[in-house]
Amino acid sequence: MGLKAIAKxxxxxxxxxxxxxxxxxxxxxxxxxxALFLVETDRMGLPxxxxxxxxxxxxxxxxxxxxxxxxxDYYDVKIDYINKPDEVxxxxxxxxxxxxxxxxxxxxxxxxxxxxxxxxxxxxxxFAAFLLWFYSNLLKRLPFIGNLTVAxxxxxxxxxxxxxxxxxELLVLTYAIFAFFMNLIREILKDIEDRNGDRKHGCKTLxxxxxxxxxxRVIFAIAIVFVCSILVVTFxxxxxxxxxxxxxxxxxxxxxxxxxxxxDRKLHFTQxxxxxxxxxxxxxxxxxxx
Numbered sequence: 475m476g477l478k479a480i481a482k483x484x485x486x487x488x489x490x491x492x493x494x495x496x497x498x499x500x501x502x503x504x505x506x507x508x509a510l511f512l513v514e515t516d517r518m519g520l521p522x523x524x525x526x527x528x529x530x531x532x533x534x535x536x537x538x539x540x541x542x543x544x545x546x547d548y549y550d551v552k553i554d555y556i557n558k559p560d561e562v563x564x565x566x567x568x569x570x571x572x573x574x575x576x577x578x579x580x581x582x583x584x585x586x587x588x589x590x591x592x593x594x595x596x597x598x599x600x601f602a603a604f605l606l607w608f609y610s611n612l613l614k615r616l617p618f619i620g621n622l623t624v625a626x627x628x629x630x631x632x633x634x635x636x637x638x639x640x641x642x643e644l645l646v647l648t649y650a651i652f653a654f655f656m657n658l659i660r661e662i663l664k665d666i667e668d669r670n671g672d673r674k675h676g677c678k679t680l681x682x683x684x685x686x687x688x689x690x691r692v693i694f695a696i697a698i699v700f701v702c703s704i705l706v707v708t709f710x711x712x713x714x715x716x717x718x719x720x721x722x723x724x725x726x727x728x729x730x731x732x733x734x735x736x737x738d739r740k741l742h743f744t745q746x747x748x749x750x751x752x753x754x755x756x757x758x759x760x761x762x763x764x
Contacts (some may be wrong), residue, residue: 491563502535511761530591537583539631551564554671598637605627614679621662636650651707656753663750730749
């Protein structure tokens with residue numbers, strides 16, 4: 475294999491890795507499940523899975539998210555060399571200008587496709603792309619507001635499906651709120667894990683400003699609001715299957731919170747990240763019962 479071929483392969487795998495494929499798959503799965511089980515039909519009354527615009531909507535969302543991961547890594551190279559040196563891509567297998575190029579191409583392509591889908595969708599995509607850049611450039615270095623931004627955008631990716639089809643908006647909003655809270659907790663946990671690198675580079679994230687233990691207290695306060703919100707919505711929907719399902723899911727959530735309470739090592743936070751994704755997946759699957 476020639477040097478050019480090796481370079482191309484490195485570039486491909488670097489591009490794949492920097493795009494966080496597992497996170498993108500979870501996002502796509504959430505949007506598809508929302509469309510199939512909550513929206514069900516388009517505005518013409520036809521099954522939503524027959525609408526090409528649904529798939530274009532999902533693709534554009536994934537493109538904006540992937541571009542967001544790239545620009546985040548672009549700005550965080552020095553911090554990542556401290557927090558996760560083995561996972562740094564930009565500056566090693568991918569040049570900084572190449573990452574910036576991919577980021578721009580993905581964003582402009584997604585917004586262009588968004589114009590074809592709907593001008594409203596294009597506007598939402600543009601705002602999301604701008605907010606992800608602003609987050610990476612500034613907001614993530616501020617206490618809580620950066621966490622809030624990413625969590626809102628994650629919830630918005632599910633809400634966008636209901637917004638576009640103007641159907642089952644309350645149910646879709648419920649799952650958007652679920653995604654929001656789970657990602658808000660996850661983002662704060664990531665700040666705890668990355669606090670050493672963040673502190674050295676002048677970031678003012680929640681764990682640095684109020685301390686490790688107080689940040690955990692904030693997470694538990696968010697968890698209480700989250701559980702109360704889910705209980706209110708579950709009783710309002712009044713579906714016996716959901717009672718049993720969320721009953722089992724609550725056990726997993728309690729284990730998750732228990733692990734947060736005792737977490738103090740990098741391995742613990744890696745396990746928590748995996749458990750968070752399992753909870754997200756399990757919550758999305760509950761759409762089947764609706």
